[in-house]
Amino acid sequence: MDGTFRHVKARHILQTSWFEIAAADHDLVTRLQNAWPDWESGPADDVRIYVNGTPGEGGAVAEVAWAGAWTGDGYLPATPTTTGHPRRREVLDALSTYLWQKNPTLEADIRRFLTHGDYPVLSGVHLPWSTSASLPDGLMSVSTYRYIWHSLYPAAYMLLFADKHSDASARSAANRIVMEWLTRSYYGVDPDTRYAWYDHGTAERLITLLLTRSGLDPTNSDRRTRDQLDEAIVAHAFLLESEAFYAANQRERFHNHAWFQDLALLAAGALVDSAAAPRWLTTAHVRLTDQISRLVCAEGEFAVFVENSVGYHHGIQILVELAAELLAVITDDPSLRATATGLRAWSRRLVYADTRAPSTGDTFRRPNPSARPVKSYPQANTGVTVLPTAGYGVIDGRDAGHPFTICFFATSLSRTHKHADNLSLTLFYAGVEWLIDPSFFSHDYDDAIPAYLRGPAAHSAPFLEGCEYSIEPGLAQLAGGPSDDGYEITGEHKAFEGHLIRRTVRGTTHRLSMTVRDEIIGPSAHTATVRFHLGDGVIARVEGRSVFLSHGATPARLELHLPTEPVLAHGWSGDPITSSVTGTSFREFVDTTTVSFSWTPATADWSLRSASEQLH
Missing domain, CATH: 2.70.98.70 (Beta-galactosidase; Chain A, domain 5)
Structure with a gap:
C-alpha cells in the first residue's frame, strides 16, 4: 500500500490441513505486526504469499484455494453483549466458576485492594500502588507482573467479588481499571508491547472484557463506554481467531497458551451477538480438539496433560471442564467431557494422602506441616x-x-x-x-x-x-x-x-x-x-x-x-x-x-x- 511493504505472518500454521487467514489494514493483528503504524487506508497494489520452512524428503507444497480482497467499514458491528445467546446466563456462570477456581485467595486479595490499595498480581501477592502513579509500584520489574497487569484478571476478580457481596466499590474499581487500560493500551500504543499483546494475556483479557460488558446496561452506564467495550471485544475476538496470532509468543503451535485463546474465543462466540460469532465457536472448537489430541496423553482411565507440570495439569483440567460447558451451548461433544473426566481421574491419582501433590515442572509446592499432622488417612490411594x-x-x-x-x-x-x-x-x-x-x-x-x-x-x-x-x-x-x-x-x-x-x-x-x-x-x-x-x-x-x-x-x-x-x-x-x-x-x-x-x-x-x- 502506497509503495510500502506491510506483512502479516502466521508462525504456527496447520500442516496438511486447509486454514484461512484474513487481515485488514486497521485490525489488531496487522497493527501489531507492523509496529502500530499510523497509516491511511488505501488500495493494495500487490499481494504476495511467502512460505518459509524446511521441505520433507518428498518435497513440500503450499496450495492456495482462493484469495479475495474487499473494502469494508471496520469491524462487523456487535450489538450489546447483554443480549445474545439464550443460554447466556449459563455461560457467565461457567466463567465465574472457572475464575473462582483459579484463585483460592480471591476474596482476601480484593478486600486488601479495596482497603489498602495494594494491587493483586497473583494469588496472595500484592504490589503497592501510589496514588500519583499510573502503574502499581514495581510492576515493570517482573515479567509475570506485566503479563498479569495486561490480562486484566484482577479486574475480573473484582467483578466476581462485587457480584457475590453486592459491592459497588469493587465494581467501580474494576470498570475504572478496564476503561483506563483501553484508553492507554488499546486506543493508544502501549510501550510494553510484548505483554500488552501477549498471547495468553490477551485471551484472559477478552474474558475480563466480556464480564465487564455483561454488567453494563443503559441504567448504570453511558453509551460511549458500552460502545468502546463492544468494539474492543470484537477486535480481540478477531485477533484470537487469527492464525497469525495463534500461540504467537510460543515456539510451537501446540501449547497451553493456545488453549486459553480458544477458551476465550468460545466465550465470545457464546456471548457476543455478532455475525462472526458462529465462526468463532466453530474455529475454537476445532482448534481446541486438535490441541487435546496433541497435548493430552490418554492411558487407560487416565488422561495426562503432557507439559510436564502437575500444576499445569490441574489448570488444564479446569479449563477443559469449562470448555465442555461452553461447548454444550452449541453442541454436545462427548469427547471433551471424556477428556475432562480422564484429566480429573489423574489429578485424583497423582496425589498424596494429605491432598498435596508432587511439585514437578513449573508447579508451586505446598510446604510440609510444622506441627503433627493427622495420624490416619483412611481415604488414601493404594x-x-x-x-x-x-x-x-x-x-x-x-x-x-x-x-x-x-x-x-x-x-x-x-x-x-x-x-x-x-x-x-x-x-x-x-x-x-x-x-x-x-x-x-x-x-x-x-x-x-x-x-x-x-x-x-x-x-x-x-x-x-x-x-x-x-x-x-x-x-x-x-x-x-x-x-x-x-x-x-x-x-x-x-x-x-x-x-x-x-x-x-x-x-x-x-x-x-x-x-x-x-x-x-x-x-x-x-x-x-x-x-x-x-x-x-x-x-x-x-x-x-x-x-x-x-x-x-x-x-x-x-x-x-x-x-x-x-x-x-x-x-x-x-x-x-x-x-x-x-x-x-x-x-x-x-x-x-x-x-x-x-x-x-x-x-x-x-x-x-x-x-x-x-x-x-
Missing part, C-alpha cells in the same frame, strides 16, 4: 500405577498403619515447563514429604534460583556434573508395574549427551522398603552423583554410609543406606552443586537439605526404608 507413555509411576502403600506414596518421573512428550528431572523420585510418608521436587520460583528461567530449581542438581536423580542436559522430547521412558510382592519399575533417559542413565526401583507396598539401582552407561569422564532433595523441615543425621531422616511433624524415621560416604548441602550458596533450596510461592524459596553421594560409573545400589519401630 496400589501401583505406571503410565509408560506419559512417563509417570505412582506407588501407594502403608507402613505401620501410615500411608506412603512414591512417585517416579520420566516425562518426555513435550519440552514445555520441563525441568531436568528425568528419573527423579518423590516420597510422602506419615504426613511428610521426605523427598521432593524442588518446585518453581518464576518464569525468568535464566536467573540463578530458577535455573537451579530447573536443573539436574536440584532433583532426586542421578546426574553427571559438567555434562550438557537436554529437555527435548523423546529422551526418557518408563516401564514396569506391580510385582508379586510389590512393584518393580525401570526408567531410562538419554538427556545427558552421549550417555544412557537407567534407574530400577523395587519394593513392597505393605512396608516402606525400597531398593534402587542406578546405572550410567557411556564413555563418561564425568563423576556420577545422586542427590536426595529433602523436604522442608527434614533433618539428616549421618552415620557412616547411612543417613537417618526425621521431621518434627511426625515420629516417623527413615534410613538411607548408600554405597559411598554421603555429603550434605544446605541453603543457597550460589553454586547449584553445593546448594539446596525449594520454591514455595512466586519468587520465594526456603532452605532445605540435600544428601548426595558420588561414584565412578557404572552402577550404584542404594536403599531406603522406614526406620521406625513404632509410630505414635
Whole structure:
C-alpha cells in the first residue's frame, strides 16, 4: 500500500490441513505486526504469499484455494453483549466458576485492594500502588507482573467479588481499571508491547472484557463506554481467531497458551451477538480438539496433560471442564467431557494422602506441616500405577498403619515447563514429604534460583556434573508395574549427551522398603552423583554410609543406606552443586537439605526404608 511493504505472518500454521487467514489494514493483528503504524487506508497494489520452512524428503507444497480482497467499514458491528445467546446466563456462570477456581485467595486479595490499595498480581501477592502513579509500584520489574497487569484478571476478580457481596466499590474499581487500560493500551500504543499483546494475556483479557460488558446496561452506564467495550471485544475476538496470532509468543503451535485463546474465543462466540460469532465457536472448537489430541496423553482411565507440570495439569483440567460447558451451548461433544473426566481421574491419582501433590515442572509446592499432622488417612490411594507413555509411576502403600506414596518421573512428550528431572523420585510418608521436587520460583528461567530449581542438581536423580542436559522430547521412558510382592519399575533417559542413565526401583507396598539401582552407561569422564532433595523441615543425621531422616511433624524415621560416604548441602550458596533450596510461592524459596553421594560409573545400589519401630 502506497509503495510500502506491510506483512502479516502466521508462525504456527496447520500442516496438511486447509486454514484461512484474513487481515485488514486497521485490525489488531496487522497493527501489531507492523509496529502500530499510523497509516491511511488505501488500495493494495500487490499481494504476495511467502512460505518459509524446511521441505520433507518428498518435497513440500503450499496450495492456495482462493484469495479475495474487499473494502469494508471496520469491524462487523456487535450489538450489546447483554443480549445474545439464550443460554447466556449459563455461560457467565461457567466463567465465574472457572475464575473462582483459579484463585483460592480471591476474596482476601480484593478486600486488601479495596482497603489498602495494594494491587493483586497473583494469588496472595500484592504490589503497592501510589496514588500519583499510573502503574502499581514495581510492576515493570517482573515479567509475570506485566503479563498479569495486561490480562486484566484482577479486574475480573473484582467483578466476581462485587457480584457475590453486592459491592459497588469493587465494581467501580474494576470498570475504572478496564476503561483506563483501553484508553492507554488499546486506543493508544502501549510501550510494553510484548505483554500488552501477549498471547495468553490477551485471551484472559477478552474474558475480563466480556464480564465487564455483561454488567453494563443503559441504567448504570453511558453509551460511549458500552460502545468502546463492544468494539474492543470484537477486535480481540478477531485477533484470537487469527492464525497469525495463534500461540504467537510460543515456539510451537501446540501449547497451553493456545488453549486459553480458544477458551476465550468460545466465550465470545457464546456471548457476543455478532455475525462472526458462529465462526468463532466453530474455529475454537476445532482448534481446541486438535490441541487435546496433541497435548493430552490418554492411558487407560487416565488422561495426562503432557507439559510436564502437575500444576499445569490441574489448570488444564479446569479449563477443559469449562470448555465442555461452553461447548454444550452449541453442541454436545462427548469427547471433551471424556477428556475432562480422564484429566480429573489423574489429578485424583497423582496425589498424596494429605491432598498435596508432587511439585514437578513449573508447579508451586505446598510446604510440609510444622506441627503433627493427622495420624490416619483412611481415604488414601493404594496400589501401583505406571503410565509408560506419559512417563509417570505412582506407588501407594502403608507402613505401620501410615500411608506412603512414591512417585517416579520420566516425562518426555513435550519440552514445555520441563525441568531436568528425568528419573527423579518423590516420597510422602506419615504426613511428610521426605523427598521432593524442588518446585518453581518464576518464569525468568535464566536467573540463578530458577535455573537451579530447573536443573539436574536440584532433583532426586542421578546426574553427571559438567555434562550438557537436554529437555527435548523423546529422551526418557518408563516401564514396569506391580510385582508379586510389590512393584518393580525401570526408567531410562538419554538427556545427558552421549550417555544412557537407567534407574530400577523395587519394593513392597505393605512396608516402606525400597531398593534402587542406578546405572550410567557411556564413555563418561564425568563423576556420577545422586542427590536426595529433602523436604522442608527434614533433618539428616549421618552415620557412616547411612543417613537417618526425621521431621518434627511426625515420629516417623527413615534410613538411607548408600554405597559411598554421603555429603550434605544446605541453603543457597550460589553454586547449584553445593546448594539446596525449594520454591514455595512466586519468587520465594526456603532452605532445605540435600544428601548426595558420588561414584565412578557404572552402577550404584542404594536403599531406603522406614526406620521406625513404632509410630505414635
